[in-house]
Amino acid sequence: DNPPCETLLRKYPNRIFKETIIFLQPIIGYGVARVLDSSHQNFTKGDLIWGLINWEEYSLIKDTSSLVKIQHTNVPLSYYTGILGMPGMTAYVGFYEICSPKKGDTVFVSAASGAVGQLVGQFAKLFGCYVVGSAGSKEKVDLLKNKFGFDEAFNYKEEQDLNVALKRYFPNGIDIYFENVGGKMLEEVLRNMRPHGRIAVCGMISQYNLDQSEGTRNLFLLVARSIRMEGFLVFHHYHKYPKFLEMVLPLIHEGKIAYVEDTVEGLENAPAALIGLYKGTNVGKQVVTIAHE
Amino acid sequence: DNPPCETLLRKYPNRIFKETIIFLQPIIGYGVARVLDSSHQNFTKGDLIWGLINWEEYSLIKDTSSLVKIQHTNVPLSYYTGILGMPGMTAYVGFYEICSPKKGDTVFVSAASGAVGQLVGQFAKLFGCYVVGSAGSKEKVDLLKNKFGFDEAFNYKEEQDLNVALKRYFPNGIDIYFENVGGKMLEEVLRNMRPHGRIAVCGMISQYNLDQSEGTRNLFLLVARSIRMEGFLVFHHYHKYPKFLEMVLPLIHEGKIAYVEDTVEGLENAPAALIGLYKGTNVGKQVVTIAHE
Numbered sequence: 001d002n003p004p005c006e007t008l009l010r011k012y013p014n015r016i017f018k019e020t021i022i023f024l025q026p027i028i029g030y031g032v033a034r035v036l037d038s039s040h041q042n043f044t045k046g047d048l049i050w051g052l053i054n055w056e057e058y059s060l061i062k063d064t065s066s067l068v069k070i071q072h073t074n075v076p077l078s079y080y081t082g083i084l085g086m087p088g089m090t091a092y093v094g095f096y097e098i099c100s101p102k103k104g105d106t107v108f109v110s111a112a113s114g115a116v117g118q119l120v121g122q123f124a125k126l127f128g129c130y131v132v133g134s135a136g137s138k139e140k141v142d143l144l145k146n147k148f149g150f151d152e153a154f155n156y157k158e159e160q161d162l163n164v165a166l167k168r169y170f171p172n173g174i175d176i177y178f179e180n181v182g183g184k185m186l187e188e189v190l191r192n193m194r195p196h197g198r199i200a201v202c203g204m205i206s207q208y209n210l211d212q213s214e215g216t217r218n219l220f221l222l223v224a225r226s227i228r229m230e231g232f233l234v235f236h237h238y239h240k241y242p243k244f245l246e247m248v249l250p251l252i253h254e255g256k257i258a259y260v261e262d263t264v265e266g267l268e269n270a271p272a273a274l275i276g277l278y279k280g281t282n283v284g285k286q287v288v289t290i291a292h293e
Numbered sequence: 294d295n296p297p298c299e300t301l302l303r304k305y306p307n308r309i310f311k312e313t314i315i316f317l318q319p320i321i322g323y324g325v326a327r328v329l330d331s332s333h334q335n336f337t338k339g340d341l342i343w344g345l346i347n348w349e350e351y352s353l354i355k356d357t358s359s360l361v362k363i364q365h366t367n368v369p370l371s372y373y374t375g376i377l378g379m380p381g382m383t384a385y386v387g388f389y390e391i392c393s394p395k396k397g398d399t400v401f402v403s404a405a406s407g408a409v410g411q412l413v414g415q416f417a418k419l420f421g422c423y424v425v426g427s428a429g430s431k432e433k434v435d436l437l438k439n440k441f442g443f444d445e446a447f448n449y450k451e452e453q454d455l456n457v458a459l460k461r462y463f464p465n466g467i468d469i470y471f472e473n474v475g476g477k478m479l480e481e482v483l484r485n486m487r488p489h490g491r492i493a494v495c496g497m498i499s500q501y502n503l504d505q506s507e508g509t510r511n512l513f514l515l516v517a518r519s520i521r522m523e524g525f526l527v528f529h530h531y532h533k534y535p536k537f538l539e540m541v542l543p544l545i546h547e548g549k550i551a552y553v554e555d556t557v558e559g560l561e562n563a564p565a566a567l568i569g570l571y572k573g574t575n576v577g578k579q580v581v582t583i584a585h586e
């Protein structure tokens with residue numbers, strides 16, 4: 001008997017968690033944990049780790065391949081679920097490697113206040129780009145402009161015509177699109193891309209819970225404007241993690257980068273928090289605290 | 294009064310040639326011509342050139358930026374509209390630079406018997422790839438297998454389900470897709486791409502005469518399989534032409550590469566030939582002979 005999981009299954013019958021939920025296994029997600037006991041040479045009792053762990057209070061982890069030992073503890077531990085963990089690496093790899101940025105490039109980020117987006121925007125600003133983000137509420141738009149230093153931001157839910165909105169902020173077009181949402185937004189972004197533009201395809205959250213994905217028009221513009229559109233998975237880039245930490249830890253300590261989390265307490269609130277991601281109720285990286293230090 | 298142009302305009306009211314036709318200007322296309330007189334230092338009377346010229350018997354060419362002087366005449370001159378001209382360069386740049394081929398890669402080419410496709414397939418075979426092409430008639434499929442040396446070929450018009458057809462020839466998936474057609478084919482190819490696959494977007498001929506382009510589903514697979522999809526325009530790569538000739542001329546002379554043209558005689562037959570491209574009536578590169586040497 002697993003009521004939270006049943007809720008998920010009912011709401012998202014076709015999607016990601018189906019198999020997990022049907023077999024009544026714990027859901028797997030990125031988290032931070034303390035090692036209570038270990039027979040693995042890399043981990044000893046008392047170590048802190050981040051990586052793929054179960055949604056449960058105590059776990060027996062057999063597959064340690066995703067686990068990373070936490071070495072720097074003078075930051076909030078929750079950061080290892082975000083800026084110092086998988087989403088941080090995603091922003092880093094996606095922006096620096098897939099977007100091939102140049103100083104002065106115009107950059108658009110969708111789902112810009114999310115775990116990944118807020119970092120992409122800040123990396124792009126530090127790099128010397130003009131950066132605009134879209135998000136789903138006034139509160140998030142304020143955050144983008146006032147906390148994360150985006151040049152401009154808009155609430156995509158309040159725009160009648162995304163093409164018009166994009167033209168307002170990019171009168172000369174977009175060099176780099178960091179794609180988190182897919183669907184209609186991608187279609188309109190394509191119309192506003194500049195020649196030799198790059199689209200880093202990180203995610204398409206608007207498509208995850210559809211029975212069949214929507215079609216995207218305007219793809220011929222990839223030819224007409226020599227655009228590169230490239231998907232990537234952060235898992236293939238984990239060997240760059242030490243280099244990433246070397247760059248990002250000083251930025252955090254010097255206050256040159258901000259990071260916003262949205263924390264709920266207790267495992268029993270995790271399913272609602274997960275569903276909230278698809279509604280945009282989270283403001284910043286969604287974190288669920290299961291136990292305090 | 295310009296009846297062929299009116300036919301084009303009636304059939305393709307929204308498309309490429311509209312402006313040209315409305316103003317009753319000659320249509321512009323790639324061709325081979327002999328210089329009758331010239332005040333430009335690079336060209337002298339008697340020279341042969343290829344490049345953008347008008348659909349007419351005698352032309353005054355003011356913009357010479359696309360013109361290339363023909364140096365090698367021990368090949369059919371018509372080759373400079375195809376294998377030794379713009380389509381040849383397109384296949385060369387598209388395959389070697391955009392597809393990032395590796396020996397042993399599985400390669401799929403659509404519109405494979407066309408001016409560009411037949412060369413892409415042969416370049417890929419010479420490179421050591423497994424190559425499959427699609428085309429719109431039995432005659433073309435035979436050509437692909439027996440003349441151009443494709444490993445396999447199929448008639449896409451006779452397949453109930455393109456996904457099934459692609460799985461038949463690519464049980465382990467596609468590493469490289471050379472995209473000439475767009476639409477439904479792209480959607481189904483995406484489902485059959487392998488991780489780290491590359492899609493060189495050369496053209497989308499199935500979309501050119503639609504009022505609104507079709508939507509393409511399955512783009513999330515770009516993320517899930519780390520696929521790069523990249524458009525290109527051959528014009529940006531013309532500086533590589535001498536290097537290309539150095540490679541391709543010996544292949545022609547040694548009979549290591551075949552090239553099929555479909556020739557009609559007379560300017561009056563050019564409009565029908567152009568329309569034929571969108572119906573697939575051409576077998577190989579469509580050439581219109583306006584004057585013989």
Ligand SMILES: NC(=O)c1ccc[n+]([C@@H]2O[C@H](COP(=O)([O-])OP(=O)(O)OC[C@H]3O[C@@H](n4cnc5c(N)ncnc54)[C@H](OP(=O)(O)O)[C@@H]3O)[C@@H](O)[C@H]2O)c1
Pocket residue numbers: 086087090111112113114115116117134135136137140180181201202203204205206207232233234235276277278279280281282283284285286516
């Ligand atoms: N490629 C990889 O390796 C990799 C790794 C990590 C994450 N990702 C992907 O990256 C993207 C961002 O992840 P994240 O962790 O930053 O996201 P997140 O913090 O979980 O934020 C999700 C946000 O997406 C927005 N959203 C939800 N449904 C939407 C819709 N239908 N249309 C537009 N926006 C919608 C909501 O904000 P609004 O209020 O703004 O709508 C929501 O707050 C996701 O697509 C995720 O799958 C990819």
Ligand SMILES: NC(=O)c1ccc[n+]([C@@H]2O[C@H](COP(=O)([O-])OP(=O)(O)OC[C@H]3O[C@@H](n4cnc5c(N)ncnc54)[C@H](OP(=O)(O)O)[C@@H]3O)[C@@H](O)[C@H]2O)c1
Pocket residue numbers: 223379380383404405406407408409410427428429430433473474494495496497498499500525526527528569570571572573574575576577578579
């Ligand atoms: N990016 C660049 O710089 C560049 C340069 C040159 C050409 N191109 C593009 O490259 C592509 C190939 O050019 P090409 O000169 O090789 O072509 P082509 O020789 O002109 O051949 C056109 C062929 O396309 C096929 N076709 C027509 N309508 C179709 C449809 N609705 N669905 C599927 N196939 C269709 C037909 O063959 P079937 O019988 O097989 O259907 C037709 O014979 C075109 O899309 C062109 O626009 C791009």
